[in-house]
């Protein structure tokens with residue numbers, strides 16, 4: 077069986093063709109199996125976030141191929157990519173990407189709004205996930221009234237609510253203290269044991285022990301650290 | 304439900320901006336409607352003249368009746384007896400105000416005939432003689448009292464006592480009655496459209512306005528019936544009018560040229576201001592709604608980065624903005640539609656056509672900014688969407 081995610085010679089540049097062109101990802105090849113726990117490290121600006129955006133189909137690569145679950149993502153339409161993000165990918169953004177003037181519950185519901193989930197079931201599902209992350213007491217609170225750590229967990233709840241196959245986490249421990257970091261890592265390992273593929277971007281070397289594969293990005297080029 | 308939720312989320316707090324915009328659009332529709340009404344009406348008159356009204360026509364405004372006793376009199380008698388008149392047609396009329404003056408509103412167009420012929424084509428009518436005017440030939444048979452008529456697909460059948468059959472003339476309001484017998488006689492019947500107006504719900508907009516102050520009794524204006532006299536070819540309408548003594552008939556005659564001049568005069572003098580107003584309103588509406596759409600698109604861009612991560616399709620973006628504008632325009636149009644009968648600006652006699660033109664204009668300016676903004680958004684990359692405004 078072929079790997080869940082296959083990247084072949086993938087490149088991406090911002091502002092392509094202009095004089096401020098940035099080659100964020102260069103000729104990158106990578107294979108990720110279903111159930112892997114992958115860590116991606118690298119200095120700031122090395123292209124980690126860009127790689128995650130490419131994996132989620134949010135950016136169009138300039139060249140190369142991206143195969144996900146035997147589907148050539150570089151070739152499918154924008155709306156099929158959107159459907160795939162809605163069914164298979166859970167994204168935890170570096171700066172959370174929450175709607176500040178909305179309640180935590182509304183934020184967690186968002187992926188379900190774009191799915192086929194029935195209107196009546198949405199809140200129930202969101203509450204269940206929030207209970208699991210022990211943030212159900214934050215349900216009715218507006219996001220911009222919450223602390224960074226609380227926001228972080230709401231962002232995680234949002235990434236989990238639609239039961240994705242792959243979790244793409246961009247520095248999820250950034251805003252957490254060591255204790256909460258531990259709780260989060262336990263949660264991610266738990267999800268990983270349930271068969272969910274986790275791809276984790278981080279600066280923090282201490283949390284890499286959970287990963288079965290670790291890659292390092294250097295100025296857009298990849299280097300295997302642990303396999 | 305979900306789309307409505309997304310629309311609700313994209314709206315401002317307590318719908319403040321939206322309510323303001325609805326008020327603006329409603330006002331624009333009402334005022335625009337008022338401003339363009341005379342232009343639309345003039346256009347209709349010109350078209351009616353082009354299509355239907357013969358150049359050698361004279362317009363006559365006459366009372367349907369003055370007093371009870373005069374009800375049974377044939378008001379066309381004088382014209383029917385006049386050899387210079389080829390045809391007498393009734394016109395639909397109503398009354399209104401022009402520059403504070405009560406005015407007789409005359410109407411003569413094929414569209415009217417089409418409208419009414421559907422009313423007239425089928426049904427069973429019982430008219431008293433104030434409802435149907437019979438000329439002398441027909442009066443022989445009906446003795447001018449009551450007539451009941453069955454109309455089926457344009458064919459008339461009178462009550463059993465009279466073996467008269469007839470056909471409607473599509474080109475005119477006059478019914479031709481063919482009386483059988485050894486010496487066939489062709490006769491005509493004219494219908495009182497005041498009567499029909501009262502039984503039909505669909506009001507037909509007027510075409511032209513001729514101010515009248517009938518014998519200083521404006522209360523009589525509501526019972527004024529207009530008619531068109533089609534003169535025999537070769538008869539000069541101008542001479543005909545000056546020839547006819549005022550006392551010999553009850554009413555007032557005017558020429559087609561006067562009718563047109565009146566309409567043009569209204570546009571040139573009275574509605575110079577209105578046309579200016581229409582242009583100003585159009586400009587203000589363009590800025591109002593396109594500004595709103597532009598700002599909304601911008602604020603949605605930040606949200607859209609988040610939405611995209613959660614699996615929202617690009618088309619949802621367009622759908623939200625499009626539907627919001629659609630709801631705004633629908634609510635405003637509805638409000639304008641309800642209000643235009645209450646707040647009657649100008650002469651208060653707008654037509655469905657001018658109202659439709661106003662709304663079409665608004666819908667158009669609502670769509671234009673969306674297309675422009677969306678095409679510019681398509682070029683933005685994901686990170687530009689996500690970190691927009693940061």
Ligand SMILES: Nc1ncnc2c1ncn2[C@@H]1O[C@H](COP(=O)(O)OP(=O)(O)OP(=O)(O)O)[C@@H](O)[C@H]1O
Pocket residue numbers: 090091098099100118119120121122123124125126127170686687
């Ligand atoms: N929208 C953009 N336009 C132009 N250049 C960009 C854009 N986003 C990122 N870059 C550039 O691309 C390179 C990779 O950026 P990326 O965000 O992937 O780095 P990163 O590894 O996630 O960094 P960090 O650890 O600070 O989050 C950087 O040099 C950055 O300046």
Ligand SMILES: [Mg+2]
Pocket residue numbers: 124125126170246
């Ligand atoms: Mg980053």
